[in-house]
Amino acid sequence: MPTNRKYLEWSLPLARPLAASTRVASDPATCRFKRNTIIPIFRSLTPPIPVHTFPPLLVQKPSPKGSSVTPLLEGNTCVVGLQWGDEGKGKIVDFLTENAEVVVRYCGGANAGHTVRIGKEKYATHLLPVGIFRTGVINLIGNGVVLDPAVLLREVDEVTGRGISITPETLKISYKAHLVMPYHMAEDAAREGAAGEKGIGTTKRGIGPTYADKMQRATAIRVADLQHEEQLKERIHRIVDERNKVLKVLYDAPPLDWQEIFETYRGYGKRMLPFVDDVGYLLQQYSKAGKRIVFEGAHAVLLDIDHGTYPYVTSSSCSALGLYTGSGAPPKTVQNFYGIMKAYSTRVGGGPFPTEQANDTGNYIRERGNEYGTTTRRPRRCGWFDAMAVKYSVDLCGVTHIALTLLDVLSGLDQLQICTGYKMRGQKLDYFRADMDTLAEVEPIYETLPGWKADISNCRKWDELPVEAQTYVKRLETLVGAPIKMVSVGAERSATIMR
Ligand code: GDP
Ligand code: IMO
Numbered sequence: 001m002p003t004n005r006k007y008l009e010w011s012l013p014l015a016r017p018l019a020a021s022t023r024v025a026s027d028p029a030t031c032r033f034k035r036n037t038i039i040p041i042f043r044s045l046t047p048p049i050p051v052h053t054f055p056p057l058l059v060q061k062p063s064p065k066g067s068s069v070t071p072l073l074e075g076n077t078c079v080v081g082l083q084w085g086d087e088g089k090g091k092i093v094d095f096l097t098e099n100a101e102v103v104v105r106y107c108g109g110a111n112a113g114h115t116v117r118i119g120k121e122k123y124a125t126h127l128l129p130v131g132i133f134r135t136g137v138i139n140l141i142g143n144g145v146v147l148d149p150a151v152l153l154r155e156v157d158e159v160t161g162r163g164i165s166i167t168p169e170t171l172k173i174s175y176k177a178h179l180v181m182p183y184h185m186a187e188d189a190a191r192e193g194a195a196g197e198k199g200i201g202t203t204k205r206g207i208g209p210t211y212a213d214k215m216q217r218a219t220a221i222r223v224a225d226l227q228h229e230e231q232l233k234e235r236i237h238r239i240v241d242e243r244n245k246v247l248k249v250l251y252d253a254p255p256l257d258w259q260e261i262f263e264t265y266r267g268y269g270k271r272m273l274p275f276v277d278d279v280g281y282l283l284q285q286y287s288k289a290g291k292r293i294v295f296e297g298a299h300a301v302l303l304d305i306d307h308g309t310y311p312y313v314t315s316s317s318c319s320a321l322g323l324y325t326g327s328g329a330p331p332k333t334v335q336n337f338y339g340i341m342k343a344y345s346t347r348v349g350g351g352p353f354p355t356e357q358a359n360d361t362g363n364y365i366r367e368r369g370n371e372y373g374t375t376t377r378r379p380r381r382c383g384w385f386d387a388m389a390v391k392y393s394v395d396l397c398g399v400t401h402i403a404l405t406l407l408d409v410l411s412g413l414d415q416l417q418i419c420t421g422y423k424m425r426g427q428k429l430d431y432f433r434a435d436m437d438t439l440a441e442v443e444p445i446y447e448t449l450p451g452w453k454a455d456i457s458n459c460r461k462w463d464e465l466p467v468e469a470q471t472y473v474k475r476l477e478t479l480v481g482a483p484i485k486m487v488s489v490g491a492e493r494s495a496t497i498m499r
């Protein structure tokens with residue numbers, strides 16, 4: 001195969017991880033690279049680009065980092081939110097990662113906000129997979145993610161500034177991921193501003209416009225494009241010229257300077273390229289090598305672009321179904337689908353929300369649950385648990401396990417209501433329809449259960465929970481139709497009960 005400049009360009013920033021991969025790891029539990037693993041050098045000059053930096057084919061599966069607390073799930077696991085986001089996916093991915101070697105983000109962008117509490121330390125990530133907080137875990141950002149380099153690099157700086165190491169061996173970014181550009185954010189903000197009350201209530205992180213460009217193709221920029229400066233320059237010039245016209249005509253917005261954008265992204269490229277790799281290929285190899293993989297879903301089923309409560313959704317395939325296209329892993333890779341649901345409902349931004357409690361109950365939940373957006377700090381809308389909606393998500397994703405989170409937040413309420421179904425124009429609906437006009441009209445049918453007064457945040461065993469809390473959990477399990485295997489009673493890692 002002839003070598004040309006393109007291939008060489010890719011190989012250069014990737015030379016470091018290749019060299020590092022031959023070193024001897026001292027801790028067998030975290031050992032990722034086998035001693036004396038030889039990578040034929042011609043691989044770094046051979047298409048397809050980019051060159052794979054990882055030599056996993058010869059590596060024995062490390063012995064599981066067995067834990068007395070975390071269940072050792074057989075096979076690989078996808079973690080997916082079953083409501084409208086912020087279910088505590090960050091906490092549960094971190095928890096499950098104790099027994100995993102790889103964590104993958106496969107959808108969305110910096111609109112996600114995942115919180116992890118480790119002892120007294122609190123971390124919130126928007127783009128970094130939360131496996132970054134565990135030693136020996138490889139973190140992948142898949143092609144389904146839209147990447148804002150400014151946010152990613154800031155996050156990397158913040159996390160490393162707090163003493164956590166991030167290297168090209170522990171973080172790998174798909175060369176196929178699309179880039180969020182300043183004009184995407186400008187368009188998102190301008191569109192939302194112009195729509196006023198009728199807006200979607202986006203995070204203004206440029207998510208929708210970036211995915212729109214991905215589908216448009218001619219106006220998209222991918223991580224791989226950072227490699228080729230001349231072409232990048234030409235692309236940015238052309239696209240910004242076009243965007244400025246649109247922004248001016250539609251929103252009377254000031255023009256953006258294409259040269260400044262080019263220089264900024266060129267700088268991002270220099271920092272990011274050592275981390276760039278072929279995530280789909282790597283996943284296939286990790287899977288063959290028996291590495292345990294956790295897919296970190298962002299957002300949630302009801303925010304999914306196809307299956308969510310459209311148009312009040314985000315722009316990615318953020319149900320479990322999106323993990324294959326968003327990561328490049330073959331379907332047989334995943335055996336466990338861990339659905340995460342909070343013990344009540346919340347949603348941020350606009351859109352129908354049948355069980356919303358815009359009253360004292362909603363306020364009680366918001367304050368006890370600190371229900372303010374991790375990304376935008378907006379107060380989250382709060383309401384009763386909607387079993388009709390969650391059952392839809394469970395069935396869509398083929399959920400095999402459930403983690404019920406934030407149960408502690410409900411302590412102190414005299415009674416709890418669960419929405420078991422909907423009525424519309426006097427008729428009971430048989431199933432959940434993810435349709436805005438239907439949801440705006442439905443009337444929830446509630447079942448009332450007794451609450452409990454005790455603080456349950458120190459419970460660590462199922463039997464320690466008040467009987468009313470146990471009854472509530474069991475009723476939710478029956479209604480949504482999947483086993484609740486984990487109950488979370490606090491933000492900290494250890495505040496978790498296994499069933
Ligand atoms: P994600 O987007 O699904 O990862 O969720 P977020 O991190 O945006 O929001 C969940 C919030 O609840 C975070 O502040 C977590 O620290 C917190 N949290 C997670 N699980 C629990 C729990 O069981 N109890 C309480 N009180 N807080 C929790
Ligand atoms: P995590 O991963 C909660 C919501 C926004 C808005 C809609 C569209 O933390 O659970 P966008 O900026 O994506 O175009 O906004 O989707 N949204 C989320 N709400 N948690 C999230 O992510 C969300 N990601 C997007 O609030 O209503």
Ligand code: MG
Pocket residue numbers: 085086087112113114115374
């Ligand atoms: Mg969140």
